[in-house]
Amino acid sequence: MTVSIDGQRLWSSLMAMAEVGPSPNGGSHRLALTEEDAAGRRLLIGWCEAIGCTLRVDRIGNLFIRRRGKRDDLDPVATGSHLDTQPKGGRFDGVLGVLAGLEVFRTLHDQGVVTQRPLELVVWTNEEGSRFAPAMVASGTYAGVFSAESTLSRRDRDGVTLGQALEASGFAGEMPVGEPQLDAFFELHIEQGPVLEENGEAIGVVTGVQGMRWFDVTLRGQPSHAGPTPMRYRRDALAAAARLIDRLQSHAMTDASGATKVTCGTLEIDSPSRNVVPGEVHLTVDLRHVVEGELEALQALYERELAAAAEAFGVKADSERIWVSPVVEFDVGCIDALERAARAQGVSYRRMMSGAGHDAVYVSRVAPTAMIFIPCRDGVSHNEAEYASPEHCALGAQALCDALLERANLEESA
Ligand SMILES: [Zn+2]
Secondary structure (H helix, E strand, O other), X not given: OOOOOOHHHHHHHHHHHHOOOEOOOOOEOOOOOOHHHHHHHHHHHHHHHOOOOEEEEXXXXXXXXXXXXXXXXXXXXXXXXXXXXXXXXXXXXXXXXXHHHHHHHHHXXXXXXXXXXXXXXXXXXXXXXXXOOOOOHHHHHHOOOOXXXXXXXXXXXXXXXXXXXXXXHOOOOOEOEOEXXXXXXXXXXXXXXXXXXXXXXXXXXXXXXXXXXXXXXXXXXXXXXXXXXXXXXXXXXXXXXXHXXXXXXXXXXXXXXXXXXXXXXXXXXXXXXXXXXXXXXXXXXXXXXXXXXXXXXXXXXHHHHHHHHXXXXXXXXXXXXXXXXXXXXXXXXXXXXXXXXHHHOOOOEEEEEEOOOOHHHHHOOOOXXXXXXXXXXXXXXXXXXXXXXXXHHXXXXXXXXXXXXXXXXXXXXX
């Protein structure tokens, strides 16, 4: 039996949600646990309750919206994402994953389909991290990476704690964080990059998330007069930084696979002046790769290049590794289910790694997990201009529907 979602209805609900906290240029502005975010949540809950689903809210405001199965004693098969946005964010980032889940529930309701396992639509609190740092804090808490207490005491710029914001929004729930256990978790999301669009592919079956390592670097030389100081006496910290950046760029650009990514996103010169040789600079280095061993090798190369650049310009280098996020590999069973679903749509798709973090990354620590991507125009996201076509949204939702049904109807194994 084929169960076909209604792409038109999905599009209407996406557009209706976008009108909650609309931003001036056609995007959405729903920072976590603000009045706008709460209104978006209430809109969703109303839609779900109208088709007989029930809501539970955990202590950090994660919503678990259940559609009963034949065997409600079994762990649910879950899907979902987030409804909060960046300031002046887009209409699709996160929202698509939630409303596609809603569309699946509505379709099953219309067709009178009851799955073996219950289904659960999850809305994770504060995914974006723009009101309360860090990003994905609530799915991380669900997965046991952060304690509920530490999450509740995170503060926004005005000193309001996440706990206070939950109370004010009416979404301070009672369910212990970490409940319910999930049989599996599938998240549909826009790609937020250009790969699918560039290759004319409609679906990405996401097999994992690339690893990241962040460094704070200080290079210390000697400030000196730009005129009288001969080149060979200089200890130019900025020149050493430039050498390092250039070497890292060259290395990454020659990786034909495109899997090596290096970024120096900030660079500050101490007491900059046009006629002073820079004595001290601070920069950040962001290294990424899809294979943990290659990421390790990339770090070793970075350390060699840093030492060589420091040596060449007579400066002292200090590098501190401040953050590590290992390569995440999603669950093979979930990936395969999504690949079957992608193939069933008769469109071109690819297996790919995600370049960005998502709630699914944390959830994958405690439940079998995988993700689906659809293209977004020009790879643009975190921007009011973010756009995914109705056709691609529907394809993604249909693939999600197929995978959820397959998983929720699997015979229980011993
Ligand atoms: Zn997102």
